[in-house]
Amino acid sequence: MAQKLLFFDQETTTANKTPKRSPLVMRMALLVLVTVSGVYIYYTDRLNIINPVVVVVVDNSAYNVKFLNGNKFQTNSQHCSRINDAESALLHFPKPLTFNREECECNAVHRFAILSMQRSGSGWFETMLNSHINVSSNGEIFSVKERRSNVSTITRTLDQVYNLDWFTSASKNECSAAVGLKWMLNQGVMAHHEEIVEYMNKKGVSVIFLLRRNLLRRMVSVLANSYDRDAKLLNGTHKSHVHSSIEAELLASYKPKINVTELRHILMVEEVKIGKALEFYNSTRHMILYYEDLIANRTANLLKVQQFLRLPCRNLTSRQVKIHRGPWSSQVENWDDIKTVLNGTSHENYLRVDYR
Numbered sequence: 094m095a096q097k098l099l100f101f102d103q104e105t106t107t108a109n110k111t112p113k114r115s116p117l118v119m120r121m122a123l124l125v126l127v128t129v130s131g132v133y134i135y136y137t138d139r140l141n142i143i144n145p146v147v148v149v150v151v152d153n154s155a156y157n158v159k160f161l162n163g164n165k166f167q168t169n170s171q172h173c174s175r176i177n178d179a180e181s182a183l184l185h186f187p188k189p190l191t192f193n194r195e196e197c198e199c200n201a202v203h204r205f206a207i208l209s210m211q212r213s214g215s216g217w218f219e220t221m222l223n224s225h226i227n228v229s230s231n232g233e234i235f236s237v238k239e240r241r242s243n244v245s246t247i248t249r250t251l252d253q254v255y256n257l258d259w260f261t262s263a264s265k266n267e268c269s270a271a272v273g274l275k276w277m278l279n280q281g282v283m284a285h286h287e288e289i290v291e292y293m294n295k296k297g298v299s300v301i302f303l304l305r306r307n308l309l310r311r312m313v314s315v316l317a318n319s320y321d322r323d324a325k326l327l328n329g330t331h332k333s334h335v336h337s338s339i340e341a342e343l344l345a346s347y348k349p350k351i352n353v354t355e356l357r358h359i360l361m362v363e364e365v366k367i368g369k370a371l372e373f374y375n376s377t378r379h380m381i382l383y384y385e386d387l388i389a390n391r392t393a394n395l396l397k398v399q400q401f402l403r404l405p406c407r408n409l410t411s412r413q414v415k416i417h418r419g420p421w422s423s424q425v426e427n428w429d430d431i432k433t434v435l436n437g438t439s440h441e442n443y444l445r446v447d448y449r
Contacts, residue, residue: 182297183378183403187272189257197268203402204255204296205230205273208282208370209303210363212314214384215275216334218303220411221395223263227270227404231261234274241281244288255296271402273298278370286373293377299402300379302371307385308363309431309443313424314417316349334413341416350426353434360440388415 184201187194194200207230209215222230231254235241240250253259254274276282282289293300305311318333325331326343335341371381380401387394392408399406421444422428435441 183299185255185297187255187257191258191260194257194268200268200270202255202257202269203271203404204298205271205301205402206293206298207273207275207301207303208278208374209275210278210305210311210367212311212318213303213305214387215277215303217411217413217415218382218384218387219263219275220413221409222398224410225271225399225404225407227268228402229257229261229264229269229272231259231263231272231274233277233280234259235276235280235282241285244285247281247285247289248292251292251296255298270404278366283366283370283373290374290377293374298377300374300377301398301401302374302379302381303384304367304381305384307443307445308360309435309440310417311363312351312359313349316351317344317347317417320347320349335416336412336414338414341414341418344416345418345424348424348426351431353427353430356431356434357438357440360443 183203185204186199187202188198207215207219219230219232222228234250234254235247239246241247250259255272257264257269257272292298321327321344322331324347326347327335327340332340332344335344380397382394382398395409396406399409417424425431432444435444
């Protein structure tokens with residue numbers, strides 16, 4: 094099939110050409126377009142930075158978490174917007190003397206204190222809290238007597254902790270969302286309770302009571318830990334907490350003998366102490382967590398704690414291993430004597446096996 098050839102003469106081709114436009118007009122149009130686009134992107138980004146909203150979904154429930162105004166060059170915390178008026182008493186914007194929080198200075202920090210008793214699971218609980226990327230719990234700060242010698246030293250120490258000027262291995266500082274400490278009932282928290290409660294309510298400190306329902310089991314743990322301070326069963330080293338089942342079994346091999354003559358009196362003294370602590374600190378914002386409940390359902394109870402501290406919820410973990418396990422009869426030397434003394438009394442419930 095023959096192909097058709099088309100020919101154009103010079104006159105026709107010239108007539109169909111698009112007339113040339115002025116280069117100056119095209120450059121001006123391009124400049125205007127770039128300028129308008131730049132202004133639009135700038136203001137859109139500013140709106141997204143100033144007030145972004147993220148939804149955190151935990152256990153099929155949605156929590157709207159509004160980020161605070163985040164101009165990294167701001168130095169006046171009054172410009173950091175609160176989430177709402179009801180939450181404002183719990184929000185704290187630290188201005189540390191020892192470092193600059195930089196872009197995190199408008200991230201609110203919640204203050205907390207864990208009130209507990211020795212051998213009540215507080216060490217284990219605190220390691221789980223500190224596994225949260227935004228939590229700094231600084232241990233038993235008031236185990237040092239000088240720090241609790243009077244109210245002034247106590248409040249001065251608390252000010253350092255809550256202003257992020259207290260440094261421990263748990264300190265996360267710049268972008269902490271919750272900062273606190275572990276405080277035993279025999280470390281000044283009872284002796285100066287009126288002044289401490291006033292401080293906590295004024296500063297918006299949230300209290301977590303971590304207690305044991307079974308005070309007899311706590312007594313066994315106290316006696317065993319006291320024995321190991323001298324015996325040092327782990328290769329000549331005393332450890333209150335362990336990270337392996339082998340170490341746990343070795344420490345649990347010691348079976349203390351409980352003085353049954355004073356047993357009921359000691360239990361009553363401990364019960365009164367706990368009752369007074371709950372009464373003294375009843376006016377604070379607080380929650381009560383029992384060690385036995387934490388053992389039985391760790392995930393659900395840690396979720397409650399994180400919600401109480403207004404934290405983004407995460408899976409919390411600890412390397413610590415429980416030392417005393419199994420039936421009561423295998424943990425003490427004089428089990429039969431203990432049963433005889435407690436059976437038929439108000440303390441009989443301590444003989445029950447409430448967890449493994």
